Amino acid sequence: MTELRQRLAEPLARSHYADSATASPCQACGSAALESFYELNNVPAHSCLLLPTRKEALAFPRGDLELVFCHDCGFIANARFDIGLNQYSAAYEETQAFSPRFLKFLDEICQDQIARFGLSPGVTALEIGCGKGEFLTRLCELSGCNGIGIDPGYRPERNQSSAAGRMTFIRDLYGPRYAHLQADYVSCRHTLEHIAPVQEFMRLVRETIGNRHYVNVFFELPDMERVLETGVFWDVYYEHCTYFTRGSLARLFRAQGFDIQRLYKAYDGQYLMIEATPVNGPTTASLPQEDDLGSTAMLVKNFTREVNNRLEELAAAAEGWRKSGKTVAIWGSGSKCVSLLSSLQLDDVLGAIVDINPHKHGKFLAGSGWEIQGPDALTALRPDAVIIMNSIYTEEIRHELATRGLQPQLLPL
Numbered sequence: 001m002t003e004l005r006q007r008l009a010e011p012l013a014r015s016h017y018a019d020s021a022t023a024s025p026c027q028a029c030g031s032a033a034l035e036s037f038y039e040l041n042n043v044p045a046h047s048c049l050l051l052p053t054r055k056e057a058l059a060f061p062r063g064d065l066e067l068v069f070c071h072d073c074g075f076i077a078n079a080r081f082d083i084g085l086n087q088y089s090a091a092y093e094e095t096q097a098f099s100p101r102f103l104k105f106l107d108e109i110c111q112d113q114i115a116r117f118g119l120s121p122g123v124t125a126l127e128i129g130c131g132k133g134e135f136l137t138r139l140c141e142l143s144g145c146n147g148i149g150i151d152p153g154y155r156p157e158r159n160q161s162s163a164a165g166r167m168t169f170i171r172d173l174y175g176p177r178y179a180h181l182q183a184d185y186v187s188c189r190h191t192l193e194h195i196a197p198v199q200e201f202m203r204l205v206r207e208t209i210g211n212r213h214y215v216n217v218f219f220e221l222p223d224m225e226r227v228l229e230t231g232v233f234w235d236v237y238y239e240h241c242t243y244f245t246r247g248s249l250a251r252l253f254r255a256q257g258f259d260i261q262r263l264y265k266a267y268d269g270q271y272l273m274i275e276a277t278p279v280n281g282p283t284t285a286s287l288p289q290e291d292d293l294g295s296t297a298m299l300v301k302n303f304t305r306e307v308n309n310r311l312e313e314l315a316a317a318a319e320g321w322r323k324s325g326k327t328v329a330i331w332g333s334g335s336k337c338v339s340l341l342s343s344l345q346l347d348d349v350l351g352a353i354v355d356i357n358p359h360k361h362g363k364f365l366a367g368s369g370w371e372i373q374g375p376d377a378l379t380a381l382r383p384d385a386v387i388i389m390n391s392i393y394t395e396e397i398r399h400e401l402a403t404r405g406l407q408p409q410l411l412p413l
């Protein structure tokens with residue numbers, strides 16, 4: 001969520017990628033050894049931006065996906081990403097903080113970061129791309145530290161925290177104009193995958209820290225290795241213009257003057273976590289999990305086949321429901337849902353799309369134009385099957401359904 005998306009992404013995305021994707025340099029390392037491996041045209045340009053009417057949702061701008069893989073650093077990007085189609089604002093509804101499972105995870109990450117980096121009263125934590133501020137707020141509440149959050153989608157009226165007096169929120173995109181913000185700890189969660197010029201972004205983060213080598217840096221983002229392995233095409237969408245594995249993320253950090261302290265996966269292997277410290281100049285790989293260039297190249301080769309397998313399985317399930325006159329609901333209206341509906345025809349069996357985030361209810365999904373309803377809509381619909389957009393919430397959703405007297409077939413993705 002940075003100003004770089006506006007100031008750098010546009011010229012880079014257009015000038016380097018517009019004409020011939022595979023001849024363009026890698027935005028992480030500058031190499032020309034890029035291979036195009038997955039294409040999907042005409043997908044909604046946003047999946048978390050909610051629309052007030054079906055008409056606007058159906059007419060929402062669309063863009064094309066073409067994933068390219070860098071054989072030198074392992075970085076994967078959408079070569080046809082057009083920053084001009086992006087609009088991040090307070091209408092952006094990405095929060096998962098209405099899920100108990102997610103809040104538990106958020107607390108665990110906060111406690112871990114506080115313990116590892118000694119966050120305490122008097123220390124300042126900066127979060128770049130803080131969204132609705134859940135992570136930073138919890139960090140400040142639990143540790144007593146001060147916080148600075150930057151994000152155009154921040155909503156002050158939703159933050160009732162007792163730590164509010166120690167926090168400053170800037171409703172803007174991060175960029176060079178905020179390089180003066182001095183913090184003892186820098187976090188950036190689920191933001192890097194929205195930024196096209198990743199090398200420039202990491203350079204700016206490194207420059208902002210300067211000679212303060214005691215500053216610790218923590219990034220969290222989706223793990224692409226799992227997506228490639230399993231062909232879960234609904235995890236690839238337009239809003240995410242860049243994709244990382246542990247190795248490609250570490251290589252980007254190392255090249256920009258960071259040493260890697262910790263590199264691991266979390267949240268059922270869905271998220272990639274990296275902890276780094278600034279040093280003078282590039283560093284060399286030292287962790288075994290960074291050594292994934294060859295294995296990623298193999299996964300890239302097989303990705304389209306895996307995607308086709310997932311598509312065939314889901315199309316067969318839909319055909320079964322269709323033939324037996326069953327009604328299906330989707331639980332989870334985020335980006336994964338928008339992406340799934342872009343590739344799979346479900347309109348004739350789908351009865352409802354529900355979400356536990358009340359701020360989404362009554363709004364419409366870009367592309368498909370489906371209205372998002374609260375889970376109570378299922379009480380009347382009584383669906384025969386429920387597609388769960390993220391399997392990590394299966395037990396939580398099973399419980400929610402049971403409290404409404406429902407025991408449909410569950411299809412966790």
Ligand SMILES: [Zn+2]
Pocket residue numbers: 026027028029030031070071072073074075
């Ligand atoms: Zn590269």
